[in-house]
Amino acid sequence: MLCDICTTNQATVHLTEIIDEQMTELHLCEECAKNKSMDMEQQFGLADLLAGLTDIGKAQVEGKEAVKLKCLVCGLTYDDFRKIGRLGCSECYTSFRKYLIPLLKRIHGSNKHYGKTPLVLTKPVRMKSDAAELKENLEKAIQAEEFEEAARIRDALKALEKKASENK
């Protein structure tokens, strides 16, 4: 039997793929099978790649500090980020700044934006309304006696107010 991909070499690897409930059999030669498996690996690539990159960043910091670090606004931990390769919210950039700046440098060779700016920059205003929303949530949490949640929101509020005063 000849290989389904190159149609020249003898097929020695037999694969069954199920895509959209449709079963397909593939008969491949060794070389094409190797390429195919590399192709499949690539689909899982990004989170692994980032985990690899962040590992390098991690080696430079002491202890397990980075792993336990948590974004106060969205609750994502740095460890979550390393596993899924994605941040939880835009405030994560502030929460994990210490580790993200070196990571951005590694990926892009730079940590400074030179591109366009949104036409309307309403960030300070938006921050106020964020704080207002958080205060509302805090009251709700206290009323519902969800104290752990209330403590989390209080910390988030503090962080936000600190950031707002820095931006002034």
Added chain:
Amino acid sequence: MQLNDLLNHTSEWLKGTGPHSDIVMSSRVRLARNLEGRLFPHWASKAQAEETMNILKQVIERNDYLKKTTFFRLADLDSVDKQFLVERHLMSREHASKPDSKAIVMEDGEIISIMINEEDHLRMQVMKSGFDFLESWEIMNQIDDSLSKELTYAFSSELGYLTACPTNTGTGMRGSVMLHLPALVIARTIEKVLAAISKLSFTTRGLYGEGTQAIGNFFQISNQVSLGHNEDEIISNINGLIRQVIEHEEQARAILIKQQKAFLEDRVWRGYGILKNAVIISSQETTELLSMVRLGADLDILKDIDRRTINELFILIQPAHLQKLEGKKLNSQERDEKRARIIRSKLVK
């Protein structure tokens, strides 16, 4: 607009027009944007993701640049519909695979499409036929500016647009071109070209993006770096690189004609012969043979077939398109037969 209307419509990027359209199939510019104060889609609760989607829907629907667009919730589309949009390059495979609280907005001409709640709140793309980055970017930039008047983007003056994945931070911009490089593949110099490209911080992928194989001699090249350069620099870097790749392919084509004319003609005519006569054919074989036919048309070996017909066939023979054309689900063997019938109907005059 109904999705089925698209069946009788040639996607802009398949028209085979625009500069260097013999080698460059399409140019695409994509921007990633998020809303300030909202969790990124993968981390948001269903309620918040739904809310984000509704906010974006309202803003998009009253935007002047997006008047001729239609909004589809992915939850309302069946699996063939979603696959159909992936095949037309209007949305990513990842977007299609997890439809909850996600939507796609597309323009009638299929030049503009916007994915809502993919990896970022907004993934907007403008795609044109041929080598035409400047115009794609101009359109994209106008849409982005006008949306930014109504939406507060997650933005920092230091790091730029803040995205779910740090690989997109900064401009949030990817420019990519789909290239047809059969002569470089035949001449076995493609590996060298691809190696050089990756050294310059560009990535190469196959016809269907991330993780797909380069079949039919199609290569998608895009920038990796989105931070540290402005948008114009990113565009001009890609332009410069693609110009060089085009030159290499042109040279390889010229050498093939000069030194291996019979071999080349043989491959083109054999490909054409099989496509015109096959009764059962897989998409892989079709794509490989169509690549040769496309090269034959570009080099005037095949004179009575135009590039647009060939480009269209690359998409019409994909699984979801075949099933849409047939109006029902088809299994793999039925698809191989349907595919052969469609090819014959397009190529045999």
